[in-house]
Amino acid sequence: MEREGFSTASISLVRPQTVKMKPPRAMWVPFELGRPFGAPNNPKFQTKVLKALLKTLEAESGPVLADFDEDAPLSSADTGEEQEGWACPIELKAPPPQTEGDTAALEQALLREINQLRPWYELSVEQRGRTTVGVSPLDIDGNARYIIGFLGDEWPESPSEDMTATMALKHAFEDVRAWYFEAVAAQPGRATGTSDQVIHWFWHETTAGAVLQKLDEVCRESDDETMQAFGGFLLLPRYVTGSVGDGSDGRKNAEFGDNQAIAAAE
Numbered sequence: 001m002e003r004e005g006f007s008t009a010s011i012s013l014v015r016p017q018t019v020k021m022k023p024p025r026a027m028w029v030p031f032e033l034g035r036p037f038g039a040p041n042n043p044k045f046q047t048k049v050l051k052a053l054l055k056t057l058e059a060e061s062g063p064v065l066a067d068f069d070e071d072a073p074l075s076s077a078d079t080g081e082e083q084e085g086w087a088c089p090i091e092l093k094a095p096p097p098q099t100e101g102d103t104a105a106l107e108q109a110l111l112r113e114i115n116q117l118r119p120w121y122e123l124s125v126e127q128r129g130r131t132t133v134g135v136s137p138l139d140i141d142g143n144a145r146y147i148i149g150f151l152g153d154e155w156p157e158s159p160s161e162d163m164t165a166t167m168a169l170k171h172a173f174e175d176v177r178a179w180y181f182e183a184v185a186a187q188p189g190r191a192t193g194t195s196d197q198v199i200h201w202f203w204h205e206t207t208a209g210a211v212l213q214k215l216d217e218v219c220r221e222s223d224d225e226t227m228q229a230f231g232g233f234l235l236l237p238r239y240v241t242g243s244v245g246d247g248s249d250g251r252k253n254a255e256f257g258d259n260q261a262i263a264a265a266e
Contacts, residue, residue, distance in 0.1 A: 009056045011036045011049075016233045018065060025056040027066040032195055038072030045073060092116065092206055106211060107148040113207045114140055114179075121183035132178045136171035140179050143172040144208075151214055166226040170234060173212065180208055203240050213240070 002008055002024055009025040012018035013033055018026050029049065031038050037046040049068060056064045092113055121140075125131045136143050137160050149156035150169060158168040180202055203209040212235065219231020 007057050009053050011053060012065075015065075015067075022063045024062045025059065025064045027053045027056055027068055029068045030070075031072050035072065042073065103148055103151045106151070106207075106214075107145060110144050110148065110207045110211055111141060114144060117180065117183040120186040121179055124182045124186035127186060128182075131182060133175050133182065136168065136175045138172060138175075140176065143175050143179075144211075146172045147176065147211060147215060150218055151211070164226070166224070166230055170230060173215075173235065176208055176212075177202065180206065199237065203237075212236070 007025070008023070009027070010018075010023055012026045012028040013031065013036060015028040018028060029036065029038070037049045039045055052066070052068050056066050118140075133140070136146075138146055142159070146156055146159065147169065155165060158165040160168060163171070181198060184198060184201065203213070216231050216236050219227045219235060222228055222231075
């Protein structure tokens, strides 16, 4: 379309990918996947996002990458009365203080937590008739042990000849996260948590979340570029890091020169 003289602008939900692709004009938004305009059923906020996107057309040259640095407000579905009674099906306990720096104790705490949630995961699979868990060749316990292995001095080898250790780690992380999200979805009664509630629960109230935040520290301190990239772009969400989507506090990317700005619509 650009070759035919039509100007285009796109919304980016994954900033590093947009940096790599270098589209003519793009605006990164800090919203969850599936919500490019933020809160559903909120035309006022969605219009604000659209106006900010259209402002990228005013740039005289490109590529242009703008950041919409404003979180989406909660939708009516997120704040309805049906959400007030939401809670994890069971009460989980944070890892005891003595597990700090003790990978064996941390592994035991994580496996114990998984055992507590296992009946709820199985119930969720029974209710839904499907699961998104399974990108890793390991089962949930194996994935937990594999992730813990990277907190020690000697990192484990890949469980598969078809993937690198870092790719296997990525798949293990994705399966553990999906497993927890599906387990907590098996709610007694009808109350279900919003995405924000579930994300907060996972990252701040579970041993798994604590383990993954320790893994993030390992990735950032590593000399391995693939581990740095995994920690910088794919592990912790913006909700936890407070970044703008590039895994750091910096906004600038050299590929986009001076054509970067925090998008704001009046």
